Amino acid sequence: MSLGRILSILLFVGILVGCAQRDTLRIGGKDFGENQILSEMIAALAEAEGIPVTRRIGLGPTRMNLEALKRGDIDLYAEYNGTGLVMLGQPALTDGDAAQERVEALYKPLGLVWGPRFGFGNTYGLLMRADTAAALGVTRVSDLVERAGDLSIGIESDFQSRPLDGFGPLTSRYGMSFALIRAVELEQRAQLYDLLLDGSLEVIEGFTTDGQIADYGLVLLEDDLGFFRAYEAAPFARADALERFPALSGVFASLAGRIDDALMQELNRRVDIDGYPPRAVARAALVEMGLLADAGTVDANEPLVLAASDIAAGGRDVNAALRAVRAAFPGRPVQLVETASPLGLIAEGRARLALAGAEEFFALDASGAPAPSGVFEAVGVVGDAVLHILALDPGVTDIRQADMVATAAEGSGSAAAADTLMRGFGLDAPVAHLGAETPEGLAAAILASGADAAVLMAPLGNPVVERLVAAGNARLLPLHGWEDGPNLVRYPYLRQMRIAARTYQGQGQPVETLASQLVLAGTGPVERDAIGDQGPGTVTLAQSLPLAADTVQSINAALPNRIDVDPSLPQAPVLAPQMPDAPAPMNPAPGVSLLSVLLLLMLLWMLWLYGRPERR
Structure with missing residues (x-):
């Protein structure tokens, strides 16, 4: 086969691949639960409209998704209007309507369009444990200014790198400096709540719709200088994607104004705390809103x-x-x-x-x-x-x-x-x-x-x-x-x-x-008298089975303090002190004893043979 024919075939295959990619809706998304839930909602409704979908949900942080959208590697993802302004070097606005109007005008020349907003706003905020905030008398961010030099704060990497509304601008606006700053990757931001709750950190940065806030009774500090602006979520797409898939406009419209702050916080709780997959949570929510007929596979375990x-x-x-x-x-x-x-x-x-x-x-x-x-x-x-x-x-x-x-x-x-x-x-x-x-x-x-x-x-x-x-x-x-x-x-x-x-x-x-x-x-196990098929005896009947040993060990591994249970309390067997193995018996089995005697006699005989005088 000639080189020209090979190149022609490769070119033809490339065209086919490109056409196939153009015929599927490529949905991206950031690498945290809330954004993935929103992207999964769009994907599920698009599929229900017969639109083929390729999921790249969880692609990465804001910059990665935005660049992928500009290049055409993805067709859409869920974004926040305040973030959209910041990524173009514009100051975020406190008025959500004004922010939406502004981002629509700024991104239109780039061939990017904003869909109608979902109905909730999710801004950043600083969080503390209720007991810590009460002990320090802190209710506002400004209350931290004089105390920050003795406190540690946890933030995620995306917030750390944001140029206009991130950690650096926040501390500059309030004029405060923390004794210790601990940063984690965006996809590991749930660790910040663990560090806050076990006392390793006094303050963390979080999202105002995080399910952990209500679940753990945390205090969201008042942003008394109004640093954090409007961040209202909406579909963010390429204009040519709406031309290729006209039904996509109807998908966006069906979600407009349907998700308020309380609902989003509950959906976040199911993903971030209960551990359900974002896709299952998204589909179940769409069914509850009457937008989808089938919930798909949703774990229905009793709590x-x-x-x-x-x-x-x-x-x-x-x-x-x-x-x-x-x-x-x-x-x-x-x-x-x-x-x-x-x-x-x-x-x-x-x-x-x-x-x-x-x-x-x-x-x-x-x-x-x-x-x-x-x-x-x-x-x-x-x-x-x-x-x-x-x-x-x-x-x-x-x-x-x-x-x-x-x-x-x-x-x-x-x-x-x-x-x-x-x-x-x-x-x-x-x-x-x-x-x-x-x-x-x-x-x-x-x-x-x-x-x-x-x-x-x-x-x-x-x-x-x-x-x-x-x-x-x-x-x-x-x-x-x-x-x-x-x-x-x-x-x-x-x-x-x-x-x-x-x-x-x-x-x-x-x-x-x-x-x-x-x-x-x-x-614990319940001992009761019972009649078995072998006659009277004592059998163990459990009203509720004791926890398995590996479950008990998992609980202890997750507890902040590894302390032994008080010996006066009944405790799971796996936690009880382990007695050393008993020493081997001094008197071996009869067969072993006989073999040892025979070996000893053979050794004595060999010594006798070696030491006897030679006969002449």
């Missing part, structure tokens, strides 16, 4: 329920437990349920796991001795539950002086701690068990109860305790005399600890008290 104390909700330990459980059950939605009795929900079969204090594992018998309150086992240590004894009457200086004690609802760790104190000291003061839906409500109920002391078992910085102390209606009392009797031995899961000075407002001195481990707990 795994994690029960936690209602007075500890939103705290650091609850968030750590949530993240560990989600890491151990990837792709499975995890639902947090707040309740007075977390272990009670497991016993009722309404929760798979619970965050509970060690005191909740036991009930006191008639003699005051602790006995297991159910069949539970600890599967990981999250933190500490601390005994807070609060004087509501100025004349009370010791819990033993109280005529009436208030605590949380029956079945709670606080109720168990109050009962233990009463029995341990031999007190007969009445105990009022109070319930409320919010920390504010419980604090108000305690103050209105008429009690002269209160007992709460909760992590340090608990909002109920903070409200009681900050209002000047209560003060922390030290625990005296607990170690004088057998209490430390009788209740080994309650150990002595000290609340450091200035942990709470107006607390000038350290306060002696007790604490217990705050653990993730699941169902």
Whole structure:
């Protein structure tokens, strides 16, 4: 075959490939969940209109997608009008309508068009944990200016490199400099939330529609200087793509104004937190909006329920437990349920796991001795539950002086701690068990109860305790005399600890008290008598199967602190200390002994042969 014919064939094949690419809609997208969801929505609706689609979703950051669109490597992707302005060196605008009009005019000469907006805006923002923000008195970005020199901040690489609305311009506008800056790649931005929640960072940059904000109770700082402008999402396409696929205009129109901030945050939560694929989430959302007939393959697993104390909700330990459980059950939605009795929900079969204090594992018998309150086992240590004894009457200086004690609802760790104190000291003061839906409500109920002391078992910085102390209606009392009797031995899961000075407002001195481990707990094996096919015997019947060993190990690997479970608590077998193998028996088997004797005799015979005198 001649060289000319070969070149002709190659040219013909190239033309065919080029035509094939022109006959398919190439959809790009950035490498984070929200943008991929939007691109998948467009792709699904385009396919429903009979348009062949090639997905390049997750292509990369803003610059990569924009350059690919200009070159014709992709036909469209979802973009934000504020970003579109910044990428042309224009200042972003606070008015979304003005921003949309401006980008449409600027990009039209480039052969690029903006579709109608989806209906939500997603701007950048600075986020903090609620307890950290409260401790530092920070609600606005300007409040960080004097404190930034002592704080660390986490950002993603795309925000770091943006020339007009990125990290450098932000710190210049506010006049602040952070002690430590940690940057991650855009596709790994979920790590910033992990670093924030485990205390490695005090501040992070995030998107205002991130599902983690509501899920973990984070504080979005007010942008009081108006640095972050309008960033409203819309389809961004090549004009020739709309000419090649006229039905694409109808796809854009069907999504116009259909996605508000709340819906986008929920869709983000399903991808970024629950672990569902963006394509499945996008298709399910389109079905719910009535834009698509078939949801395709969407994982319909029931959520795994994690029960936690209602007075500890939103705290650091609850968030750590949530993240560990989600890491151990990837792709499975995890639902947090707040309740007075977390272990009670497991016993009722309404929760798979619970965050509970060690005191909740036991009930006191008639003699005051602790006995297991159910069949539970600890599967990981999250933190500490601390005994807070609060004087509501100025004349009370010791819990033993109280005529009436208030605590949380029956079945709670606080109720168990109050009962233990009463029995341990031999007190007969009445105990009022109070319930409320919010920390504010419980604090108000305690103050209105008429009690002269209160007992709460909760992590340090608990909002109920903070409200009681900050209002000047209560003060922390030290625990005296607990170690004088057998209490430390009788209740080994309650150990002595000290609340450091200035942990709470107006607390000038350290306060002696007790604490217990705050653990993730699941169902343990249940032993019951039963009749089997081999006659009477004891078999193990599980109300809810204990967690598998590898799941327990995954939970512990995801927890911020690797601490052994208190030996007084029942724990998953994989966490129990492993005993060394027993030494080999001194007396071997009879066959081995006989062989050893024969070998010894043979050795002696050979020595005799070697040493005997020669015969002449």
